[in-house]
Amino acid sequence: MKRALITIIVIALALGGIVYLLNKNKAKVEQETAVVAQKNAAVAVRIDTARNQQMSLAYQANGTFMPKQEVTVAAETGGRVVRVLVDEGSRVSAGQTLAVVEGDKLNVNVANAQASYDNAQATLQRYESALATGGVTQQQVDQMRLQFENAKNNLKSAKLTAGDVTIKTSVSGIVNSRKIEPGAYVSAGTPAFDIVNVSTLKLRVNVDEKNVATLRLGQTVQVLASVYVDKTFSGKITFIAPKSDGSLNFPIEIEIANNPNNDLRAGMYGTAVFGGEGTTSALVVPRNAFVGSISDNKIFVLKNGKAIETKVTSGRSFGDQVEVTSGLAAGDQVIVSGQINLLDQSPVEVIK
Structure with missing residues (x-):
């Protein structure tokens, strides 16, 4: 019984010691945290000085x-590419032929139209000769002349269509990209070349x-x-x-x-x-002194260890420097880094 009592007392003392040490450590940690919090209350920033400078009027x-000019030249008629006449990097002139597309079928159309034209022309000549001897009437001659004109127009149309088998450029420039190769089949509208x-x-x-x-x-x-x-x-x-x-x-x-x-x-x-080559005197601050964009016209000024939100009026831009026409005076210290963490009257710590 006595031994059990002693054991209980020892355990109680041990527990009491542990609780004491924990409370002591907790107080120490809270004290250190408070010190750190006090030190970190100030926001770290970098500053620069508003100053009058001679600035170049050039900007x-x-x-x-x-x-x-940049155009994509496309095939105007479908068919098989027979020849490609230019490479990438080639200089070309407006109207120059860049490639040839097989036109056998189109050439057959031209031949048929030519045969019809020749036949209509010969028939018209016979009718006109026969009119003088009374073999045909004037009305028959007029009808034949109309058929001849139709045949002539069909021949022109066939020749124009046959001419479309060549791919030509409408602008002068340099071939920046060639999209077709000999033997490839193209359709009307298929991109063939990029001309720059x-x-x-x-x-x-x-x-x-x-x-x-x-x-x-x-x-x-x-x-x-x-x-x-x-x-x-x-x-x-x-x-x-x-x-x-x-x-x-x-x-x-x-x-x-x-x-x-x-x-x-x-x-x-x-x-x-x-701009010109002259200079002008202006009160300027670094561009990164402005919070947000320059048009927001807001700057933090360092006064007595605090960031003071200041409304200014911006003027001309001179590269990395911006003119301030009102709201600042020469010698004012402006904050150029760390503004994202600042509010008006925030305590700050200047770092270099």
């Missing part, structure tokens, strides 16, 4: 070169509302190609969209005459340089 917009004309190209770019007002149709624009760092090209504005997209950007189309070597190719990355 750039990027896009991709597109061919001015790169003697003139188009560059389509987007210009924001602050800069589109300075552009006009026919204006000369300097154009750069990313693959030719030592070459410049000249283009003219041929289209200015009357309506902006959802980001208040206006599509602009520029036409560029390629050089004699056709160095520019469709699909290359291009840059249009708008």
